[in-house]
Amino acid sequence: MANASIAVGTYKGQMALPYVAAAVLSADTIANGYVSVLENVHSKAVLRKFSGTEIKANDDCAFESSSESGRLTLGEAVLEAIALKVNEQICNADLRATWESQQIRSQNAGAPADFTTYVAQYVASKVAENVEYNLWQGNFDSDDSSLDDGTYTSFDGLWHHIVDEEANLGYDGNVANAFTADANASTGILTHLDALVANAPSAVQSDGNANIYMSRKSLFLLQRAMAGIGIFQANGSDTTGYAAAGYSPEFVGQARPTSFLGFNVIAPAGCPNDTLMLANPNQLYFGTNILTDHIQASILDLTGVTGDDVTRVIMQFSGGTQIVDAGSLAVVRRTS
Amino acid sequence: MNITERVQEVFNRFNVNLEVTEKTRTEMAEAALDNGTVIYTDAEAFAEGVEAFIINDEGERIPLPAGDYTFADGTVIVVGEGGVVQSVTAPEVEEAPAEAPAEVAELAEEDEEKKKEEMNYVTREEVEEMVMAAIQKYMDPKEEEEKEMEEEKEEDKEKMSSQLVEELSSIKAELSAIKKQAASTGLKHKAPSVKPEPVNLKNLNTQERVQAIHNQFSK
Numbered sequence A: 001m002a003n004a005s006i007a008v009g010t011y012k013g014q015m016a017l018p019y020v021a022a023a024v025l026s027a028d029t030i031a032n033g034y035v036s037v038l039e040n041v042h043s044k045a046v047l048r049k050f051s052g053t054e055i056k057a058n059d060d061c062a063f064e065s066s067s068e069s070g071r072l073t074l075g076e077a078v079l080e081a082i083a084l085k086v087n088e089q090i091c092n093a094d095l096r097a098t099w100e101s102q103q104i105r106s107q108n109a110g111a112p113a114d115f116t117t118y119v120a121q122y123v124a125s126k127v128a129e130n131v132e133y134n135l136w137q138g139n140f141d142s143d144d145s146s147l148d149d150g151t152y153t154s155f156d157g158l159w160h161h162i163v164d165e166e167a168n169l170g171y172d173g174n175v176a177n178a179f180t181a182d183a184n185a186s187t188g189i190l191t192h193l194d195a196l197v198a199n200a201p202s203a204v205q206s207d208g209n210a211n212i213y214m215s216r217k218s219l220f221l222l223q224r225a226m227a228g229i230g231i232f233q234a235n236g237s238d239t240t241g242y243a244a245a246g247y248s249p250e251f252v253g254q255a256r257p258t259s260f261l262g263f264n265v266i267a268p269a270g271c272p273n274d275t276l277m278l279a280n281p282n283q284l285y286f287g288t289n290i291l292t293d294h295i296q297a298s299i300l301d302l303t304g305v306t307g308d309d310v311t312r313v314i315m316q317f318s319g320g321t322q323i324v325d326a327g328s329l330a331v332v333r334r335t336s
Numbered sequence B: 001m002n003i004t005e006r007v008q009e010v011f012n013r014f015n016v017n018l019e020v021t022e023k024t025r026t027e028m029a030e031a032a033l034d035n036g037t038v039i040y041t042d043a044e045a046f047a048e049g050v051e052a053f054i055i056n057d058e059g060e061r062i063p064l065p066a067g068d069y070t071f072a073d074g075t076v077i078v079v080g081e082g083g084v085v086q087s088v089t090a091p092e093v094e095e096a097p098a099e100a101p102a103e104v105a106e107l108a109e110e111d112e113e114k115k116k117e118e119m120n121y122v123t124r125e126e127v128e129e130m131v132m133a134a135i136q137k138y139m140d141p142k143e144e145e146e147k148e149m150e151e152e153k154e155e156d157k158e159k160m161s162s163q164l165v166e167e168l169s170s171i172k173a174e175l176s177a178i179k180k181q182a183a184s185t186g187l188k189h190k191a192p193s194v195k196p197e198p199v200n201l202k203n204l205n206t207q208e209r210v211q212a213i214h215n216q217f218s219k
Helices: A013-025 A092-105 A115-137 A158-164 A189-199 A216-227 B003-014 B100-119 B124-139 B141-180 B206-218
Strands: A009-012 A036-038 A044-051 A073-080 A082-091 A171-175 A211-214 A263-266 A275-279 A284-288 A296-301 A310-323 A330-334 B029-032 B038-041 B052-055 B061-063 B067-070 B076-079 B085-089
Touching: A009 A013, A013 A115, A013 A296, A013 A310, A013 B206, A044 A284, A082 A092, A082 A115, A092 A115, A115 A158, A115 A296, A115 A310, A115 B206, A158 A310, A158 A330, A171 A189, A189 A211, A189 A216, A189 A275, A189 A330, A211 A216, B003 B124
Parallel strands: A036 A284, A171 A330, A211 A263
Antiparallel strands: A009 A296, A044 A073, A073 A310, A082 A310, A211 A275, A275 A330, A284 A310, A296 A310, B029 B038, B038 B052, B052 B061, B067 B076, B076 B085
């Protein structure tokens, strides 16, 4: 089948929105609303936070300055959106066959009718995955909680900011070694979760909207622990702890755990391994400028330009993360 | 205050002085026929050669037509051309008792007085009636005005009712014409358009989300 003649297109502002929005908003965390999202951040956004003890009763007509104890004080956290760009070159031959098969078989009703849009959507899905991982672990290494050896370096993720504010965290449980699906006091996932909930600030413990964020691997370990599969006896005589519990059929081959001690368990795709977080989604922010005019998308089919059977996809947008109040977070992370 | 006093008060207000006088015709002789008609003559009595006539309401003398006429007392006169009496035949006189001539004289005097009264053009009662009418007119003008207003209202009511009747009849005519018209086709039922359900991104994989968001923002 002869190749179709594809026109070159460059889109800016509102015209680029379908492509850029699809690339950013398709991220697992953003699409499911696991964190709060600001879609019109030009460069920076100020996140107000309230700190203090209580609001004093209004029993007189006097105005008391904020310097007095008991007054409500304000703090702020600045969310900075970093300018990002996507430069991808796709071999048309690699995708054309897949696209044509979908068109012929009508396997996917949402597949675009033209190959150029299909390529753009393919690149957008890859960009969405990259946004997802950077959102959580951008410039963060989960092996030791360092900030300079991270796999994803497009922009600082939420765990990067958590480590930056480690001195102000509500609870910072540092553990050594990776999580395991047993009752080990230093590595067991159940042990860590119990410590996370037990040591969280009382305001977080009583927050009905607080969630436990963990990676999908950690969720897998949790399911194993709940099912009793991961309980490996050190030796045949070890009958302590969960080792004597045996298998729990409801967690074997069935749905994964969705809650722990009353808190919803959420496993975003980009959450780093060996980390646990107990927080309200309104403490975690992702900002982008997709609703502004400062976005751009270009789809260049170079078949008729240079002769290369490739399509280049170019996107420009901004993205960034920030936590509002470290004191409202309880975390368990691996530090070595 | 009786009517006489009210009348006198009105007279005093408008300086009206009325006098009732009785005029009698002493020069003419008159007689009543058996049918009650009164005939007259310039002579002292009805005799041969005198003219007999009657007086109409306008006071005009009309000569009697030729013929025989019988008086109430039985006297018969024969009238020729021009109302001239040709003969007078007195009735049979019967012997009356001694008191009869006195009674006859009294009756004659009474008849004469009656005749005089009947000969008056305007009687006292008639004057009183006219005065009362004038009094009513000037004493209570409001009643007149109210009567006139009521009459006008009644006339207006009659006009309005006639107008309403005309309008009602025209409305009925229009209604009957409308009823005779063919029914309209009426409203056409339009099936409600199917609203696209919002896409739940939570149940989609990344590729499907990209397509859904791209399609949403491409609209």
